[in-house]
Amino acid sequence: MTQVLFYLILGVCLWALGLYGLLRLKESIRRIISVNIMGSGVFMVMVALAARSEDPDPVMHALVVTGLVVAISATAFALRLSVADVQEDDQ
Amino acid sequence: MTAALIALLLPLFTALCLLLLRSRSGVLVIVTSLLTLLAAAWSLYDVTVNGPQWLELGDWPPPLAIRFQLQPITALLLVFSAMIHLLVAVYAAGSQHSKTRYTDFWPLSCLLQGSLNALWLSGDLFNWYVTLELLGLAAVALVALSGRKAYGPALNYLLLSLGASLVYLLGVALAYGRYGVLDISLLGAMTEADTTTRIAWWLMTLGLMLKAALWPFHLWLPRAHASAPTAVSALLSALVVKGPLFILWRLWSEGAPTELAVEAGPVLAVAGIAALILGGWSALRTPWLKSLVAYSTVAQLGYALMALGLLMYWQLPALDAALWLFVLAHGLAKASMFLAAGELQASLGSKRVSALRGTTETMPVAMFAFAVAGGSLIGLPPSGGFLAKWLLLEPMFETVNHWPWVVGILLGTLISAGYVFRVVALAFDRADPVPPDFSPDRFAHWLALLPALVVWGLALISEPLIHWLTGVPL
Amino acid sequence: MSLHEWMLDGTLGLLVLILAVAVLHVRSLYISIVLFIAFGLLLALIWARLGAPDLALAEAAIGAGLTGTLLLAAYGRVSERRRKAEEPLDWHAGPALLLSLIIAVILMRAVWPLPDLDSALVPAVADQMAQSGVGHPVTAVLLSFRAWDTLLELLVLLLAFMAVRQLLPSLPRQPEAWPLLQAWSRLLAPLSVLIGGYLLWRGSADPGGAFQAGALLAAGAILLRLTGLLPALGWHHFWIRALILGGCMVFLAIGVAGYWLGTGFLGYADGWAGPLILLIEVFATLSIATTLTLLVIGETREVRE
């Protein structure tokens, strides 16, 4: 087993763990955290794939940077929405 | 290609200008939508005359660059989305019941159109991921325009959409890991039917099915579409769910190896039939008017999914035409239905189906629009819906042992007839009509009728349209 | 690979898994958030270990830092009742776990052959590096080869901000100034501007770039806003709107100009690539910094006006 394979498997496990959280948890902030864990799993697969060649693959690194920005944008909106939604419940 | 690029960038520029100037001018959006429509029509003409075209962004050589591809169906979809967007913009600016006139609806809908056009033109797996996220965020933001009561469904929609994107993205990562390119046409030449490819394609498919609300992943759709403002519901049902469907189609018809497509086809087709029957059943049962229309979207997407599945299973390119005719016919009919339903429920002051009693007397035009659009959904000849269904049925009549699919379509047709007639029958019950709360908006009713008439008008140009879609020169 | 290297990778992997499991299973929401911040930090270490300094920077700034602040801000707005609500282990916990396990095993099967394959894009990037106008491959991919992705990603950020604008006001909470914290942030904010500027400047030749720099600037601005040292950055100010939209507008304008001048949509004319990319990066950094600041800290009133 090589280092790349180790991190590929780790990424896959994180992804599945995030999926488990998304399926099982009810509280919205926790579900948002689960989605982020799932995202980290995919990013880990991508970064591990980038580490296959002697010089790491710049395309995958760039795609993960893009993915990170997309993830934080969506997370920010989801958190605001969940807070607004929760306040509706309280009234 | 220049025309297609204009159709892509014009909505984006409009959105940015509206935001910079803090303007909520519907007129500006209508004018630019019209220009976008013209540009899209020009690109359609261009592609018919000069054939499919490519544009390498930044002029980089192919495996590196993201490529735009303009093929006949892309151009047709550009025209289709510009048309629906223009119609909805006119409605949102003109109707007295439109709740979106003084909101950020304008820049958001322009961004929605821009991201959709980006999706149609692209052919790059990762770029599609970004456009899907754009589309999802714009859609959720538009749903949230309806205020606090929509936040729950909006959040649910957003979380599912984010999860689905990550399922899709993992599939993209695996495909890249296996083949080392992201362009769908290049992938098509390389793919082999091995385990990694199979799993990658299924991951992408599952993510996209969730995004397109294809059965059994449709549960988020009715709540989200029903709680959105009327103009937004029309956009979501007519356009947004078609984006992932387009990617799904290109993924399987262009990118996948034949063995895999043949293997996966029946599964998708059966899911399509299940969507037809179960979605239709829910539409028959629901007491809410907008939920009925939303569930009918779930059911109608079943036809498209079935066409896609059978297209893969039998490797019949002729079914491409059936698939895209369904998409066009459904988009037009659904825009009409949602606008009519929104107007009806706003004038009646009730969201229940039962409030429609006697509306043929009080609001005949809106009800007529609903019924005409419903006719196309059922597939009454000579509507666009009928045309699509006919194309789908044609290969089935050729071989005897294809009868189970025919039975599925028949059942779906019966159920859709059931929920359309449920509404129409109530509307003709003039004994004790529910009076509208205030004077109905005639202009909006006629506007709702327009796309329904266009669907039926499709039948007039059926022959050249089918020839053109199937790529057979006249 | 040596035993020592295995020890390092094994520890990293084990820690990250433990953290992920703990984040999902801990009962208190607050502890879950704190653990998630630690999780983000550990990911940055893993990216560094896998030879991705750009990502280590981005994850440290965006993944751990800003996501953490966002979560804490959300936690600060959630009601006491919601915070205390415990997560019952309901009936579908079993099936969900089983399903995830099966999926994980299937996916392991899928990734098994991947380490031995390679990518066609790695040599392609190396071939075209000389024409890209920048010296760092990741920056070249982001701003030359796949500039369209990057432009759309700026639009995603803008859309998230516009989406937040739609939400109705949440409970008003005025930040209170606290002398010690104010003194602290007077020290930290200039530092973040300095390091942000440094990362932006480095981006063309070395790891770093608009996103990392923007995130750092945002961190500084957030700190100042939190302690009441910075006035409200309202949407009604023209310059705020210009800052937020500037990144997309400049990027789009340069892209269209390229098409007009015959170098292709989003292409740069010979010899102009370097300066144009720097121009785009400067505007993108400012735009990212402003948008992220308002996304994290902007009160709804301030965002909507």
Add this chain to the structure above:
Amino acid sequence: MIILATVLLLTVLFGLWRVLRGPTAADRLLAIQLFGTTGAAFLLVLAMLVDIRALRDAALVIALLAAVLSAALVQYLRRQEKSN
């Protein structure tokens, strides 16, 4: 040097214990600070080990953002006390 990096990682485990046990929010805050310091130190060691100089920048960013985060945390915790 690898062993040094591994030992640094192991200190995270102790911090983890503090996060889980608490007992107060301040203990958890300090644990985040510890993580930040450890992370920065780890990156510095790794920068020497694999000879990527840019990792030192990442260490700088982590050190800075750990400080920003704890400042944000303090502010939110204070608000919470006020609102109680």
